[in-house]
Amino acid sequence: MTNLTRLPLNPFTGLRAAITGGTSGLGLALVGELLTRGAQVAFVARRRDLVQRVSRQHRAAHGIVGDVSKKNDIHPIAIQIVGALGGLDVLVNNASDLGPVPLALLGDTECEDLERALATNVLGPFRLTKALLGALASSAREGRGAVVLNVSSDAAINPYPRWGAYGASKAALHHLSSIWNAELAGDGIHFLSLDPGDMDTPLHALAVPEADRSQLKRPETAARELADAIGRVLSDRRAAADARAQETIQETLHDSRQPAHPAS
Ligand SMILES: NC(=O)c1ccc[n+]([C@@H]2O[C@H](COP(=O)([O-])OP(=O)(O)OC[C@H]3O[C@@H](n4cnc5c(N)ncnc54)[C@H](OP(=O)(O)O)[C@@H]3O)[C@@H](O)[C@H]2O)c1
Numbered sequence: 592m593t594n595l596t597r598l599p600l601n602p603f604t605g606l607r608a609a610i611t612g613g614t615s616g617l618g619l620a621l622v623g624e625l626l627t628r629g630a631q632v633a634f635v636a637r638r639r640d641l642v643q644r645v646s647r648q649h650r651a652a653h654g655i656v657g658d659v660s661k662k663n664d665i666h667p668i669a670i671q672i673v674g675a676l677g678g679l680d681v682l683v684n685n686a687s688d689l690g691p692v693p694l695a696l697l698g699d700t701e702c703e704d705l706e707r708a709l710a711t712n713v714l715g716p717f718r719l720t721k722a723l724l725g726a727l728a729s730s731a732r733e734g735r736g737a738v739v740l741n742v743s744s745d746a747a748i749n750p751y752p753r754w755g756a757y758g759a760s761k762a763a764l765h766h767l768s769s770i771w772n773a774e775l776a777g778d779g780i781h782f783l784s785l786d787p788g789d790m791d792t793p794l795h796a797l798a799v800p801e802a803d804r805s806q807l808k809r810p811e812t813a814a815r816e817l818a819d820a821i822g823r824v825l826s827d828r829r830a831a832a833d834a835r836a837q838e839t840i841q842e843t844l845h846d847s848r849q850p851a852h853p854a855s
Contacts, residue, residue: 607730681740
């Protein structure tokens with residue numbers, strides 16, 4: 592039975608969260624935001640020097656060097672996440688690849704560029720989620736409220752010319768999230784697929800170098816919005832689990848008040 596008396600009111604206190612792509616842009620902002628809210632955080636990125644820099648900047652966070660697009664990196668990443676945090680409540684699949692840079696029409700897109708976008712944006716999140724399902728299911732059983740947030744984009748919905756590789760991969764990730772959710776919500780693992788909006792990050796600068804950066808959202812703002820969305824799910828889950836636990840207690844009390852051998 593769920594032991595909710597030990598769970599704090601702030602759903603982020605002691606929350607065990609992992610974020611891919613935690614050394615730049617939105618991922619880096621999420622590392623800071625979740626730590627500030629009281630979570631334990633592990634983050635993943637490919638470049639060791641940047642992982643070390645962020646680990647120095649956020650001493651409470653656990654940095655992991657790995658490439659989510661590489662099949663052989665997934666289990667080492669998953670093992671390090673669970674080892675560092677002692678379990679997992681929230682996974683944020685945030686690391687992303689644009690496909691061809693400069694962005695290209697589909698007819699001019701190299702197959703290898705599409706392949707890399709799919710490996711990073713679809714297969715990577717799929718493999719990492721699968722590798723961590725046991726830890727997430729265990730979190731859900733403990734009534735902590737397991738959440739997977741897949742970071743999406745408006746390019747997942749709108750067919751923007753030159754965003755073909757990225758848009759197709761984000762569309763696949765978005766649909767994958769919906770199906771995961773339909774399959775696993777009953778087990779208490781909730782999937783979110785959210786578009787953070789156009790942000791002032793290195794990825795955006797690569798994709799749209801001519802953009803007016805002053806018009807773009809700060810990644811810290813998007814991180815707060817995404818953390819709020821995660822918090823709402825966790826609070827709802829815990830409230831539902833709390834109600835179930837209360838019902839069980841009431842039923843147990845009721846049963847214990849019944850005579851063992853009622854008079855016939
Ligand atoms: N920026 C926008 O306007 C915008 C709009 C809509 C949606 N998004 C989405 O928001 C998310 C964050 O984007 P961002 O703009 O913050 O990107 P960003 O600044 O380019 O940061 C990307 C992060 O992911 C890591 N990364 C990239 N490939 C990886 C891989 N294969 N394995 C592990 N880590 C990897 C990078 O570090 P390394 O290079 O060292 O690995 C870096 O930490 C993405 O999912 C993106 O699609 C962004």
